[in-house]
Amino acid sequence: MSKRERLYHLAFLALIAAVLGYGLVTALDFFPGGGFFPVTATAIGLVCCAASDCISCGAELGAALDASTQPAEFSYAVLFFCAFGLYIAVVYATGFFPATALSLLVFLRLYARVGLVMTVCFTAATLGGTYLFGILLNISWPRGGLSSLV
Amino acid sequence: MLDAAVQALFIVLQPGHLAYLLVGVGVGLAVGVLPGLGGIVGMALLLPLTFTMDATAGLAMLIGVAAVITTSDTFVSVLMGCLARPDRRQPSSTAMRWRKGRGRLRAPPPSCFHVRRHHRCVGPVPVAAGRARAGSVLCLARTADDERDGSLHDRRFVGQCTAQGHPRRLARPVPRHLGRLQHHGGIPLLLRDGLSVRWHSARGPLPRPLCDPGVSGRFVARRIDCPQGAFRRIGLGRGRPRRPSELAAGRAPFPGRCRCRDRARSRRLDRRLAQLRPAGAHRARQVEIRLRRCAGCDRPGKRQQRQGRRRADPDASFGVPGSAGMALLLSAMVVQGIQPGPRMLTDNLQLIFALVWSLAIGNVVGTAVCFALSRPISRLALVPFSLLFPVVFTLIIVGAYQSTRHFGDLLALVACGMLGWLMKRFGFPRAPLLIGFILSALVERNLWITLNRYGWDWLSRPGVLVIGVLTLLFLGYGLRAALRREKSA
Numbered sequence: 332m333s334k335r336e337r338l339y340h341l342a343f344l345a346l347i348a349a350v351l352g353y354g355l356v357t358a359l360d361f362f363p364g365g366g367f368f369p370v371t372a373t374a375i376g377l378v379c380c381a382a383s384d385c386i387s388c389g390a391e392l393g394a395a396l397d398a399s400t401q402p403a404e405f406s407y408a409v410l411f412f413c414a415f416g417l418y419i420a421v422v423y424a425t426g427f428f429p430a431t432a433l434s435l436l437v438f439l440r441l442y443a444r445v446g447l448v449m450t451v452c453f454t455a456a457t458l459g460g461t462y463l464f465g466i467l468l469n470i471s472w473p474r475g476g477l478s479s480l481v
Numbered sequence: 482m483l484d485a486a487v488q489a490l491f492i493v494l495q496p497g498h499l500a501y502l503l504v505g506v507g508v509g510l511a512v513g514v515l516p517g518l519g520g521i522v523g524m525a526l527l528l529p530l531t532f533t534m535d536a537t538a539g540l541a542m543l544i545g546v547a548a549v550i551t552t553s554d555t556f557v558s559v560l561m562g563c564l565a566r567p568d569r570r571q572p573s574s575t576a577m578r579w580r581k582g583r584g585r586l587r588a589p590p591p592s593c594f595h596v597r598r599h600h601r602c603v604g605p606v607p608v609a610a611g612r613a614r615a616g617s618v619l620c621l622a623r624t625a626d627d628e629r630d631g632s633l634h635d636r637r638f639v640g641q642c643t644a645q646g647h648p649r650r651l652a653r654p655v656p657r658h659l660g661r662l663q664h665h666g667g668i669p670l671l672l673r674d675g676l677s678v679r680w681h682s683a684r685g686p687l688p689r690p691l692c693d694p695g696v697s698g699r700f701v702a703r704r705i706d707c708p709q710g711a712f713r714r715i716g717l718g719r720g721r722p723r724r725p726s727e728l729a730a731g732r733a734p735f736p737g738r739c740r741c742r743d744r745a746r747s748r749r750l751d752r753r754l755a756q757l758r759p760a761g762a763h764r765a766r767q768v769e770i771r772l773r774r775c776a777g778c779d780r781p782g783k784r785q786q787r788q789g790r791r792r793a794d795p796d797a798s799f800g801v802p803g804s805a806g807m808a809l810l811l812s813a814m815v816v817q818g819i820q821p822g823p824r825m826l827t828d829n830l831q832l833i834f835a836l837v838w839s840l841a842i843g844n845v846v847g848t849a850v851c852f853a854l855s856r857p858i859s860r861l862a863l864v865p866f867s868l869l870f871p872v873v874f875t876l877i878i879v880g881a882y883q884s885t886r887h888f889g890d891l892l893a894l895v896a897c898g899m900l901g902w903l904m905k906r907f908g909f910p911r912a913p914l915l916i917g918f919i920l921s922a923l924v925e926r927n928l929w930i931t932l933n934r935y936g937w938d939w940l941s942r943p944g945v946l947v948i949g950v951l952t953l954l955f956l957g958y959g960l961r962a963a964l965r966r967e968k969s970a
Contacts, residue, residue, distance in 0.1 A: 343907050364932045368925045408902055412895060419891045422878075431878065435871045443867030457871040461879060468530050473882055473891065 344380050351376040426475035432458055482830065489834030492537065493842060501538045502839055505545020506847050510854075512876075513550060520550030524809045526876050529883030536817040537832070541839045543813055547806050548843025549851075808919045815922070 351373045358369035414434075421430040432454055439450040465472065492498060505527065512523030524546045531539030811821050819825070825833055881894040904911050931939050939945055 340907050343903055346903075364929060367932065368928050372921070408906075412899055412902075415895050415898070419888070419895065422891065423888060427878070427882075431875055435874070438870065438874075439867060443865075443870070445867055453868060453871055457875050460872075461875050465879070469533060470530060470879060470883055471886055472879070473888065 341384065344384055348377055348380045351380065422473050422475055424475050425477040427472035428458060428462075429477065430475070431461075485830045486834045486838075489831050490838050492831070492835055493541070493838040498538055498541050499842075501534075501542040502545040502843055503846060505542035506549055506843050506850065507545075508542075509546035509549040510847065510850060520546060521806050521809070524550070524806055526880045528809050528813055529880045531813050532816055532883060536814075536819060537835060539817060540810070540813060540832075540836065543810050544836055544839040545843045545846075547810060548840050549847035550806055808916050812919050815919075821923075 354369060355373040355377065358366045358373060360366070361369065418430060418434050421433060424430075425433075435454040435457060436450060439445040439453060440447065445453070464470075493502070508527055509520050509523045512526065513520035524543060527542055527546060531542060534542070814821050819829060819832065877894070878891070881890050884890050901911055904914070935942070
């Protein structure tokens with residue numbers, strides 16, 4: 332494991348430990364019976380975090396357990412999650428169908444470099460299928476501000 | 482009990498129930514054969530939809546998906562040589578090997594014949610997937626490599642190499658040091674299934690068997706070489722060294738056996754691999770892991786389907802999920818107000834039988850559908866990721882929103898996605914987190930009841946002590962095994 336990998340690994344463990352520590356501190360304020368399980372679980376989690384770092388069980392052994400895992404680029408992951416966050420913001424503003432149509436058009440046209448006709452066809456087919464699927468199973472969609480106005 | 486079984490059968494055979502079961506089978510196959518997704522994802526997608534459905538119908542739909550998880554994942558594994566899902570072991574190396582001259586598979590699952598027949602159709606996959614499929618890009622090539630020491634003279638491989646990460650990375654060689662296993666010229670790309678894969682740059686015409694007319698562009702699999710005698714030397718027992726395919730055929734009737742459970746075999750493999758472990762110890766270790774997995778564990782067949790069928794009942798009866806799929810099924814039960822546990826055998830015996838019947842019918846229907854549609858399904862390998870993404874993306878969003886129908890669900894989806902990606906990135910297994918998430922509510926509730934009933938005296942009760950000691954023993958054994966593996970690596 333390189334130094335940078337080690338650093339990332341430690342940062343991830345620190346993040347997990349911070350979340351568990353927050354949970355532990357919060358659970359300490361619970362009444363005695365109710366706080367037993369969260370306190371125990373978070374404490375064990377913290378111990379496991381420390382042990383994982385100490386015996387290097389996290390990175391290399393974990394990679395052996397999940398051998399299909401390959402390092403992916405952080406930048407693409409960050410880009411993807413930012414795009415996902417932007418999509419949710421657009422859903423919040425306009426609703427599910429407009430936002431999904433927009434995102435699919437952008438993805439197919441700009442990222443996947445699919446032709447315009449195919450892009451429109453696939454977007455329409457996907458949204459149409461989803462709409463029919465929703466009618467059949469009586470499911471609801473995220474309604475944004477624009478949908479509420481309409 | 483017989484009455485309950487008969488009544489459950491009549492319930493399962495009701496048109497509405499049967500229709501939902503068939504929908505589950507169809508969705509399980511449709512999503513499961515999509516590379517990179519797998520049947521578990523299909524189950525996860527359908528899970529929120531069952532919240533608003535009748536309990537029996539919703540569970541029937543999920544059972545339908547669960548019944549074809551093994552089948553649908555096998556299609557992806559065999560057809561494309563990639564993992565259908567992260568926790569899936571790789572059967573393709575052994576399953577897709579041919580014997581020269583005889584032209585037949587050593588351990589032929591039915592769909593392999595289609596691979597053999599349509600391998601030229603599957604060939605363009607790397608080109609199509611190389612541009613769009615960010616998860617896994619594979620290239621398929623055949624080679625009849627007359628290894629310099631003659632150890633590979635009698636076999637042909639349908640080999641595959643996979644490049645992870647963004648496809649642009651394929652445009653340049655991936656720098657990897659593979660130790661002595663890389664002894665030919667060329668660009669080392671990646672180690673997979675014991676194959677030391679080299680990506681040869683285009684230097685003149687290729688040998689005819691290696692040319693695939695359907696493949697063009699940058700990502701042409703030029704040649705796949707194998708480590709010198711790697712498969713040959715990793716034989717077991719006395720006499721002629723055996724190949725991993727033979728091991729797979731011999732060990733396939735024992736599903737679930739893994740490398741840790743056969744110590745003698747593990748030691749023999751260690752000795753064999755010691756010959757292959759000079760400088761690149763870590764890579765040799767990867768070879769070992771791959772080979773042990775493909776040699777012993779995973780050739781999905783009837784036994785595994787039977788095992789999956791058997792596994793559902795203990796899961797429901799004891800309330801402890803044995804796999805991610807069963808965890809999803811148990812969570813659906815909890816949402817529907819059905820408490821998994823031993824009382825199901827008395828309170829909901831009819832439902833138990835309904836699950837059993839649903840699994841049986843789902844398996845039969847799934848098998849029939851697979852036989853009927855194996856040819857068109859094999860053509861799905863040609864669909865690029867860019868065209869799969871819209872469907873998958875939309876289903877994920879819709880499915881995630883159905884739990885509480887609040888925008889917080891979408892934010893939770895992003896957060897869980899980030900957590901999952903980070904865990905995958907840093908090598909933490911994700912299935913235990915899911916199982917723990919499902920079990921935590923049960924544990925907390927029962928712990929609360931126990932504390933109220935017995936106070937802290939429950940810690941001194943004999944049963945608790947025995948279970949606690951066993952838990953500690955298992956934990957210690959796991960840690961010891963982990964430390965040993967770490968030490969040997």
